[in-house]
Amino acid sequence: MKVPRSFLKNIPPVVSLLFILLFVYAGMSKLLDFETFQAQLEQFLFFGGFVAWVSHGVILLELLIAGLLCFGKTRLLGFYLSFFLILLFTAYILTIINLAANVPCSCGGVLDALGWKEHLIFNVFFIGQDLIGILIERNRKHDFNYKNTT
Template sequence: MNKKILTEVIAALLALLFLYAGFSKLVNMPAFTRAMHNQPFPSWFADALIWTIPPAEIIFALGLFFDRTRKYAAYAYLILMGLFSLYIAAILLHLFPRVPCSCGGVIQALSWGQHLLFNLCFTGLALAFIFLIKQSGTESRPGDGR
């Protein structure tokens, strides 16, 4: 498969996941809010996450499609997926006094182990995407007008 096509396919897969996740949280905000307040961290932190995670997911997803923002969006995507994966790993390691449930939609049907594997697959795709954009030269460079 051509590297350009592969890059665009991976960008679409990454964006699809975050667009789905972000919009599903916004569409069902009361359930997302309850789920976030069921997490093992302070209420003020849950409130901050409620208002930052969905827009961040949508912004990062859209940023993957534009040369000027592609590299930054890819790194932001990688960081956010890495944080989500670490959180799930902490749950699996029983580092919290209770096991929260916060996923919606299709992902809700996954076990925590399956969810971690799913996240790690998308984290790997994000790494591959970063590698491909560096190799292809489609990353934004200051002053190049992209």
Template sequence: MNATFLSMKNAVIEIVSYLFILLFFYTGVMKLTDHRNFYFVMDKSHLLYRFAAILAWVIPILELAIVACLVVPKWRRVGLYASFILMSVFTIYVAYNAFFLTHAERPCTCGGIIEQMNWQQHVVFNACFTGLALCAVLFNKKRAQAPDTGTANLSLS
């Protein structure tokens, strides 16, 4: 395989990993520092209210656990898969809220900059991050399946 292509795939994996580290660290910390409000808003959701007490802890802890996986190279693959799965679930939830609920029925559990988005923008944002996670998972999977040929074969000569 072309060394330049491998370098680009590795760069995509690294960039996507860092983007998710920033996103999930930011959102996880925001949800924990304002835990009471995060729980209160989740409790207003007609989909989540039954599970709000546990989800208010599980979601930010899961986000921070994914950050830890993405930071440790040995666990990065797990972190990328977890990022894709969590973003897929978030995207479905946000899309459901955006397209099937009235404005009054849409509690927003987001914080900071993301809270400033409208629901349609939030769907696009989540879909883009889900797509990035999928690309990184696929690139990482193909990288792991390729035989280890050492760095000597990666020269550009």
């Protein structure tokens, strides 16, 4: 069964919207409760003296990715960066689960209510969404470039 192109072209904007909502929500909730976010990161010894850099960097990256996902020309880059960030968060969660289960989640807001294992499932879902967005957006860009060069 072949999926119609009109259906496929609507998937990346919808997936983008999910990530925009996720990253704006997560970034703003961290920013609004910045001291708590930094304190929770400090409990995880891996970051050491880099907590200030990591805490600022995560928020800026989340908001930058959300911005990139807003526009068709930068959407693929936004998908790649969100994939990278979600993978980093997933590695962080796996490390927490295996080494330091007593560290609280530093996500903020509603996501703060998730346990580490639920958060892992949440991340795996978004990794899947990201892969779908990347594959469709890459194919769309490839088809567009191919049509314009022939």
